[in-house]
Amino acid sequence: MDQDYLCGDYGTETDWTQVRVTVHLADLDRLTAVMSMVSNNLQIEDYSDIDLKTCYGDLIDESILNADKTIASVSVYLPAERSVPECMAFLRERFAAEKLEPVKVEAVGVREEDWANAWKAYYKPVRIGRRLVIVPAWERYEALPDDLIIRMDPGMAFGTGTHETTRLIIGMLEKYTPKGCRMLDVGTGSGILAICASKLGAGECFAYDIDPMAVRVASENIRESGLTNIHCAQSDLLRQVDKTRPYDLICANLVADIIIRMVPDLAPLMSEKTVLLASGIINERAQDVIDCLTRYGYRVVDHPTENGWCALAIMKK
Numbered sequence: 001m002d003q004d005y006l007c008g009d010y011g012t013e014t015d016w017t018q019v020r021v022t023v024h025l026a027d028l029d030r031l032t033a034v035m036s037m038v039s040n041n042l043q044i045e046d047y048s049d050i051d052l053k054t055c056y057g058d059l060i061d062e063s064i065l066n067a068d069k070t071i072a073s074v075s076v077y078l079p080a081e082r083s084v085p086e087c088m089a090f091l092r093e094r095f096a097a098e099k100l101e102p103v104k105v106e107a108v109g110v111r112e113e114d115w116a117n118a119w120k121a122y123y124k125p126v127r128i129g130r131r132l133v134i135v136p137a138w139e140r141y142e143a144l145p146d147d148l149i150i151r152m153d154p155g156m157a158f159g160t161g162t163h164e165t166t167r168l169i170i171g172m173l174e175k176y177t178p179k180g181c182r183m184l185d186v187g188t189g190s191g192i193l194a195i196c197a198s199k200l201g202a203g204e205c206f207a208y209d210i211d212p213m214a215v216r217v218a219s220e221n222i223r224e225s226g227l228t229n230i231h232c233a234q235s236d237l238l239r240q241v242d243k244t245r246p247y248d249l250i251c252a253n254l255v256a257d258i259i260i261r262m263v264p265d266l267a268p269l270m271s272e273k274t275v276l277l278a279s280g281i282i283n284e285r286a287q288d289v290i291d292c293l294t295r296y297g298y299r300v301v302d303h304p305t306e307n308g309w310c311a312l313a314i315m316k317k
Contacts, residue, residue: 020075020107043075084107125139129171131147131148132173132199132200134150135150153220168306169277172302177202182204182206183206186262187254190217191218192221194206195221208241209234210236237265250274250275252280255281263298277314281311281312282309293312300312300313
């Protein structure tokens with residue numbers, strides 16, 4: 001049955017946008033977990049448990065009776081100040097990481113042709129840490145003498161610097177990026193982490209993503225940044241990454257389950273001094289990730305949190 005957990009005053013119809021994702025029924029739990037990263041107020045539509053033989057069948061709406069019982073949908077509602085295209089890009093990146101293939105993704109109340117530009121009104125320069133400032137490519141910004149400016153046009157890839165997961169890991173980059181280091185970014189999205197690391201003094205950066213669209217966006221951002229020490233390519237997690245020698249710094253802004261899946265393959269890529277920065281972890285899943293890391297011989301050396309999200313800095317024991 002339809003399970004509606006929404007509450008409170010959601011304003012007029014034009015003030016809110018419904019982002020609705022439909023999947024095959026077997027994927028409903030995984031979809032719910034991903035959608036909860038956008039909002040805790042979920043509307044779940046699952047009609048698979050309706051008993052059409054009950055005597056109350058004539059009281060059920062005909063559209064529900066005729067609904068496809070092999071699929072289910074989860075919706076979140078975004079207020080006017082939330083960027084719909086950024087939400088879509090975030091979901092797309094998470095679906096790719098989870099190998100989750102939605103049947104349909106839609107935003108009710110926003111025309112698809114407006115997604116690419118409507119969100120730009122909400123994407124403004126943001127300072128992260130002491131020196132890094134993420135500035136939209138179309139915005140003017142008066143830099144302070146010590147600022148490191150990262151100009152980004154994330155397009156439909158995840159990684160604008162505004163989401164907690166990205167802010168947390170960028171904040172740690174300022175602390176854990178040694179000069180001249182060899183850096184790996186797994187699930188690069190817009191390329192923002194590799195660009196930040198390069199600006200902070202990394203010597204050679206390797207940026208990978210499973211999504212070819214993200215690779216294109218990241219490559220464009222890297223090219224526009226004028227940086228020549230970042231190599232960008234497609235990879236399914238660690239399968240196609242450069243494994244010629246260990247990295248000094250590894251970044252993984254993914255989700256808890258994907259980070260856990262990646263842990264068994266990390267050892268050849270890490271030396272005793274390598275730092276792994278992991279983000280995209282909701283607080284409720286942090287201990288699961290830490291337990292997995294502990295089993296494989298790693299220790300947590302830093303654990304910043306923000307608004308229900310956490311990031312981890314990890315080294316070998």
